[in-house]
Amino acid sequence: MNETNELQILLTYTDVALASSLIIVVLLVSWRLRLGLTKTLLMAAVRTIIQLSFIGLILAWIFAREHWYEVLVILTIMTLIAAGAAKNRVKRAYKGLLTDTFIAVSTSAILVTIVAILLILQVKPWYTPQFIIPILGLILGNSLTAISLTSNQLINTFHEQQARIEMMLSLSATPYEAVHEPIRAAIINGMTPTLNSMLVVGIVSLPGMMTGQIMAGADPTQAVRYQIVTMFLICVSSTLGCTLSALLIYRRFFNRQQQLILPS
Known part of the structure; x- marks a missing residue:
């Protein structure tokens, strides 16, 4: 060395x-x-x-x-791979799951990345690869884990609690009322890793981004500020992704007659 x-x-x-x-x-x-x-x-x-x-x-x-179209190609490939990885972690996949996963991953990650680049960091030009590629990568990596956990638990719950859900529907409950608790539990499950890491960051663990910056000679106070920003970006993106994923799955499991269906 x-x-x-x-x-x-x-x-x-x-x-x-x-x-x-x-x-x-x-x-x-x-x-x-x-x-x-x-x-x-x-x-x-x-x-x-x-x-x-x-x-x-x-x-x-x-x-x-630093060509914007080349950066967009990289960002698109990263998002597609993240969506595929999240989909592959779901044990009971159904036709259309990849589409739902892609929508959840891309929407949450892109929205949060835009806010980070344009409003928080104010990067000019916006497509500066030094910033946008690492930020999107951090967000995608954490979002796909959260989304896959949410999707996997919610789909399993719909299958395992089919009788309970149908009974509630027969008692005049709306589809959302019948599955509100499973949706809530699934989103909490998806958010747990992010929340756990936020609770111990800086006390038990030093995140990889912060550690890498410090080892590379960056000012520790600046490294801390960047880490705080990224932690909140990850939290927001994971929350949006889990919620959107749960709602998309919910839409797939009920038809227009408000009957529970189990897509394959």
């Missing part, structure tokens, strides 16, 4: 290789306890290196050019 005059530590490929070798410890634990995760761990490690190295080259190229 090389130390600069500004106390920044520049990582070499040797440093990265040394850090990568630590995965051997995890592999040994998996083998000794017979966790059956050896193949998954190796694949995850290899994909981490390949994917991050590839995106590093892409970002370096995008940062050097």
Whole structure:
């Protein structure tokens, strides 16, 4: 590792290789306890290196050019991948789930990113890749987790509580009244990881973004301010995404006659 005059530590490929070798410890634990995760761990490690190295080259190229249409292509690809990842985490998928997931992920993430870029950070031009790509990436990564948790629990609840919901409908309850509690519980479930991280941030954990900035030599007070901003952006985006996802699923599970249906 090389130390600069500004106390920044520049990582070499040797440093990265040394850090990568630590995965051997995890592999040994998996083998000794017979966790059956050896193949998954190796694949995850290899994909981490390949994917991050590839995106590093892409970002370096995008940062050097700063063309708005190239930035939009990257943002679109990121959003599509996030929607697909959220959909794939749902065990009981139905036809149209990918569309619903994409709407929830893209709407929440794009709205919050626009607010961050135009109103909070006031980035000019708005498509400056140094800001918009990392911000959208942070928001998408957390939103897809929240949305997948909400979707998975709500769909499972609709299947498991079909008899209860139909009984409430037969007693003159509206569809929303019949499923209000499952929707509420699903949104809370999706929001739990975000809320938990907000409760302990700065006390138990230092988030990756803040840690990376400090290690790169940034002013700690500025790193803290950026982290506060991103935490609130993530919270708002996750809330919007979970709520929108729940409402879209709710729409799929009731027909025009206000009858419960189980789409496949």
